[in-house]
Structure formats: C-alpha cells, structure tokens
Amino acid sequence: MKLMLTDPGLGGWPPEQVVDLQDPSDAIQPILQIRRLAQEAMGTFLLYYAGHGLISPSGELILTVAGTDPEHADVTGIEYSRVKRALVSCPAEVKIVILDCCYSGRAIEALSVDAVDHATAATGVYTLTAADLTAHVPPLAEQDGVPTSFTGQLLEVLHKGLPAESPWLTLETIYPHLKARLRQAGLPRPNQRSTDSVARFRFVRNNAWTSAGSAVADASAAQPTAPAGRDFDLVEGGGYNITQVDAHRHDVIALVADPHRRSRGRPPYFPVVSGEDRHGYNIAQVDAYIERHRVEPASLADALRMLLADLGIPLVTERRPRRGKTAKIKRTCAIHGDEQLLGFVKVGLLGFTPGVVAFSDTHVVVRTVDRRVRVPYSRLHDVTFSHSSRWEGWGAGLAAGASQVTTLIVGFAGSEVKIEECNQHPLQDTLNQTWPALKDLLKNHPEWFRADTRNE
Structure with missing residues (x-):
C-alpha cells in the first residue's frame, strides 16, 4: 500500500508524509501517533490498517497489535472508538480510513444511527472495510510478502486502472469495481460509508485512461502559465497542490489565526504534488503567506491546550x-x-x-x-x-x-x-x-x- 501511495504515477504522496507502523508491540504508541498525525493533518488524512480484528465484549471493533491478548483485547488492543475520536478532532478536509481485517464493518456501524451523537462532528470521512464478519486470509505458506486478499484485489484495481473512467480514480468509482472483483473471487463483501462529498476525492491516477483527448488535456493541465493575479509562483515537478490551496487556504488561515485553537497547525499545510508533468504552488511562499496570519495564544489556558494537543494528550472540551x-x-x-x-x-x-x-x-x-x-x-x-x-x-x-x-x-x-x-x-x-x-x-x-x- 505504501508503494502505491508514494508512486508518482499513482498516489503521488511524498514518502516523508507516509508513516509506516510495522507490528507495534503495544496499543499505546500507535493510537498516540494516530491522534498526533490526525491533529496535524490539514488537507488529507489517510489511515490504512491491515491486521486482525476482534470484537470486544461490548461489541466494539478492536484493531489488534503484536501484544494484544485476545482475552483482554479491549485493554491490549486499539478500540475503534479511539480512532473515531481522532477523526472527529482531525482538521483535514478529507479523511480516509481503509480497514483490512475481520469484523471491520463494525467501524461503519460505529458511525451509523446508533452512534450519531459521537459521529456528528466527523465530517469529510470515507470508510472502506474488508468484511462485516471474518475476512479471507491467504494460506500460511503464501503469506510471506503477499498482501491479504482484500488489499491484493484493491491494489490490482488501482494499478491496472479502469478504462471507461476519467484520468483520476475517485473513491466512489473504485468501490463498485472492487466489490465485483471480490465477489467473482468468492471473497467477503466489502462495505463503504461516506460523509459529505469526500467519496469524490481523486485518490489515484487512472493508468487505464487512454482517451483520445487525454494527451491534450494532460498537456494543457501541465502548463505553468496561470491567470493574472495568481498569488503564488508555480513550481515544475513539485509544490503544493494548486486545487487544494485555492479551495482551503482560508480554512488554514482561520485555524492559525484562532488563539483558542486546539492544535498548533504546522506545515506542510497541503498535499504536495510530484512528477515531471505536474505543477504546484511554491511551498515557501504559501507557508510564509499563512504564517503572516498566525496568532499565538493569548492566555496560559489556550497555550496549555495547544501544547497538550501537540503531544497527543486527550483534551477535555466544552463540546465533548x-x-x-x-x-x-x-x-x-x-x-x-x-x-x-x-x-x-x-x-x-x-x-x-x-x-x-x-x-x-x-x-x-x-x-x-x-x-x-x-x-x-x-x-x-x-x-x-x-x-x-x-x-x-x-x-x-x-x-x-x-x-x-x-x-x-x-x-x-x-x-x-x-x-x-x-x-x-x-x-x-x-x-x-x-x-x-x-x-x-x-x-x-x-x-x-x-x-x-x-x-x-
């Protein structure tokens, strides 16, 4: 999954923005890191989990780690309610959760009517799960270096692309094709849930896009020229995503200009593009523009809240x-x-x-x-x-x-x-x-x- 995300021809995520936690020994450090990264994310936050899922005595999904005791999973594993709270407090406009484990459908139930009081603030979230019950796991002899059945089918769709679709694959276009592939392979039925319009988020480039007009369209999109009055210089082969900056820079400014904010807000503020045929805004110029609007806390209480949030300490807020x-x-x-x-x-x-x-x-x-x-x-x-x-x-x-x-x-x-x-x-x-x-x-x-x- 990490290779796909950081592939310039697919996800295009900068490698330094993709954190890989391999077999953590306990549940404390992963959830602290998830909470910290979620609070720092400004444009897009993605959480991908592949492992074993368990159900607690109260019926909650538990994401296991190396040190999880199945008899005490709610204490030694990661309760999904903790992940959900991290999503609620995450300022990113797009939040994506992909769960490849047994009973992962419980994560969608956690955002359904039964939990509406907790979910109302979790805006802009797309959740994709491998199975409502038990997921399919390859035989032990085939597991070394091989993704799980669900992840394998998902990566196959993303790498091959979809010929009849647009130059980009959105989450909502990926799902029905993934669902069909899993059904044909006799694998468990996946599930999805989306809030707001996040399902239309452009997830990866479409490798199967061969429309006659695509070459012209791509060449046009790659031109560094811009309408008069553009605020930042264009950078070839890098820089902040232009669409994200234009759409959300005022939200970022509102965050850093609020002395009562619950997180400091640090760069990178937006996704970074890469590839010879892509252009983005000059990162230093955008960061300097945003920093000019920063207002530091005016009281000890506000400064303490920001400090605790930056360190991953759970906050007590008036809303929750x-x-x-x-x-x-x-x-x-x-x-x-x-x-x-x-x-x-x-x-x-x-x-x-x-x-x-x-x-x-x-x-x-x-x-x-x-x-x-x-x-x-x-x-x-x-x-x-x-x-x-x-x-x-x-x-x-x-x-x-x-x-x-x-x-x-x-x-x-x-x-x-x-x-x-x-x-x-x-x-x-x-x-x-x-x-x-x-x-x-x-x-x-x-x-x-x-x-x-x-x-x-």
Missing part, C-alpha cells in the same frame, strides 16, 4: 466534556471551583500503578491510588524526578520469564508519588514528554505563570 470520567478526575485531583480541567491521561489495569496525570489551567496533578501531588505551574522547577528499574520474574519452568518494572518517584513540597509501570509506561511517558515543554512555556511567557495555590 467526557462528563462522568471528568467529574471523577476533578474530584480525585482536587480540581474545584473555577479551576478548569484541560486534559488528562488515566491508567487503570495497564500498569502496576493505577493513576492519572491531569492538567488544569493552574496545576499539574499526579495521583495514584493513595497519594497525590498538585504542582502549580509557577513551581515546575521545584519538582524532583527519581528514576529506577528492576526485573521481576514470573511463572515457573518452561513458562518462566521476567518483566522490567520502571519506577518514577515524583517529589514536591515534601510529598512523593510513586509510579511503577511494566511494558507500557503511559503515566511516565506523559510526564517525560510534557515537563520540558511546560518549562519552555514558563521560560518564554513568565507573565502567565503567576503563583497560584488554589486547592493546593
């Missing part, structure tokens, strides 16, 4: 306040009155130490079952961190093994919180990621960090 969980977090973290809870990372059964790292507009709170420290942002430098690790054995005989337990002790104002985690380290990773960024914010904007000891 996560009411039940939020109320409990605020209570256990002593966030009361007009103090606002901005975001948090919570761990239940994943680690040795259940707990939470929460961020309000005035404090960082680290809480475990029996201990808690509340650190005002003005006193970040007064916090101490002590790291250590040990190996703990388990099992016996041939089933014996050992796991590394990492310990982080957070000290502040005479109190300490001890965090122990094994295999996955969401609480420690959160603190290790956010602390340097918070200190940089304190250094750059000391006026925001007034001493605030509310509910300390």
Whole structure:
C-alpha cells in the first residue's frame, strides 16, 4: 500500500508524509501517533490498517497489535472508538480510513444511527472495510510478502486502472469495481460509508485512461502559465497542490489565526504534488503567506491546550466534556471551583500503578491510588524526578520469564508519588514528554505563570 501511495504515477504522496507502523508491540504508541498525525493533518488524512480484528465484549471493533491478548483485547488492543475520536478532532478536509481485517464493518456501524451523537462532528470521512464478519486470509505458506486478499484485489484495481473512467480514480468509482472483483473471487463483501462529498476525492491516477483527448488535456493541465493575479509562483515537478490551496487556504488561515485553537497547525499545510508533468504552488511562499496570519495564544489556558494537543494528550472540551470520567478526575485531583480541567491521561489495569496525570489551567496533578501531588505551574522547577528499574520474574519452568518494572518517584513540597509501570509506561511517558515543554512555556511567557495555590 505504501508503494502505491508514494508512486508518482499513482498516489503521488511524498514518502516523508507516509508513516509506516510495522507490528507495534503495544496499543499505546500507535493510537498516540494516530491522534498526533490526525491533529496535524490539514488537507488529507489517510489511515490504512491491515491486521486482525476482534470484537470486544461490548461489541466494539478492536484493531489488534503484536501484544494484544485476545482475552483482554479491549485493554491490549486499539478500540475503534479511539480512532473515531481522532477523526472527529482531525482538521483535514478529507479523511480516509481503509480497514483490512475481520469484523471491520463494525467501524461503519460505529458511525451509523446508533452512534450519531459521537459521529456528528466527523465530517469529510470515507470508510472502506474488508468484511462485516471474518475476512479471507491467504494460506500460511503464501503469506510471506503477499498482501491479504482484500488489499491484493484493491491494489490490482488501482494499478491496472479502469478504462471507461476519467484520468483520476475517485473513491466512489473504485468501490463498485472492487466489490465485483471480490465477489467473482468468492471473497467477503466489502462495505463503504461516506460523509459529505469526500467519496469524490481523486485518490489515484487512472493508468487505464487512454482517451483520445487525454494527451491534450494532460498537456494543457501541465502548463505553468496561470491567470493574472495568481498569488503564488508555480513550481515544475513539485509544490503544493494548486486545487487544494485555492479551495482551503482560508480554512488554514482561520485555524492559525484562532488563539483558542486546539492544535498548533504546522506545515506542510497541503498535499504536495510530484512528477515531471505536474505543477504546484511554491511551498515557501504559501507557508510564509499563512504564517503572516498566525496568532499565538493569548492566555496560559489556550497555550496549555495547544501544547497538550501537540503531544497527543486527550483534551477535555466544552463540546465533548467526557462528563462522568471528568467529574471523577476533578474530584480525585482536587480540581474545584473555577479551576478548569484541560486534559488528562488515566491508567487503570495497564500498569502496576493505577493513576492519572491531569492538567488544569493552574496545576499539574499526579495521583495514584493513595497519594497525590498538585504542582502549580509557577513551581515546575521545584519538582524532583527519581528514576529506577528492576526485573521481576514470573511463572515457573518452561513458562518462566521476567518483566522490567520502571519506577518514577515524583517529589514536591515534601510529598512523593510513586509510579511503577511494566511494558507500557503511559503515566511516565506523559510526564517525560510534557515537563520540558511546560518549562519552555514558563521560560518564554513568565507573565502567565503567576503563583497560584488554589486547592493546593
């Protein structure tokens, strides 16, 4: 799939914009990366998953990873509801999800009437799934280096093209041909769902396009000349996609000009074209034009929200306040009155130490079952961190093994919180990621960090 996407004659995606996660060991890092990439995407966001799908006890689709335990898939796998939340917050105009796994049709059900309250904000999404039930998997002896049956048929359509269609293949033209090929091969029936007009998105070049007028049309389209008054220079063989810039640059400007935005918004802002016969807008000129409109956050709360979003920390927003969980977090973290809870990372059964790292507009709170420290942002430098690790054995005989337990002790104002985690380290990773960024914010904007000891 990656080769097809980055092929200049097909997808034309720049290789640096295609992130390949091969057999991740746990579910935490993939979903954090999906969330981060989704929040940064401006033009098009595509998520392709090929693997094993499971169903949780509550009936939800679980995307498995190498370390997924089938008996505890909802804890050790990626619940599709997490992917759905990433799509809801993604600012990209076009969001494409291709799921090649068993029960992937549940992803479409998740956006249907039963989940309408969660899906109303997921605009511009196209979902293509391999099977409502079990998908077909090639025999074990044939699996090495061979795509799955669904992906193989899809790539066949994309590489060969469709003779009766236009120079570009859209998602809505690809689907019926893919469906027919799968049916003829005796494979499970695929499914699709689209919101808005995203199904008409031009997905790949049509290799079978041989119309008599196509050569003339392509030559005309390749000319670098432009109508008078064009804002940016044209670049041969590269640059931002002209159509995307003309259609969506004002949306990007609105994003970077909003001091209350939930993501920083970084280049590349639009898809980049490639190929000798293609032209695009000068990237440096477009980026400079957009940056002239950037408005930095005017308050600590807005800056913190942006920082947390950039680091993949789940935010609490007025639109999706996560009411039940939020109320409990605020209570256990002593966030009361007009103090606002901005975001948090919570761990239940994943680690040795259940707990939470929460961020309000005035404090960082680290809480475990029996201990808690509340650190005002003005006193970040007064916090101490002590790291250590040990190996703990388990099992016996041939089933014996050992796991590394990492310990982080957070000290502040005479109190300490001890965090122990094994295999996955969401609480420690959160603190290790956010602390340097918070200190940089304190250094750059000391006026925001007034001493605030509310509910300390």
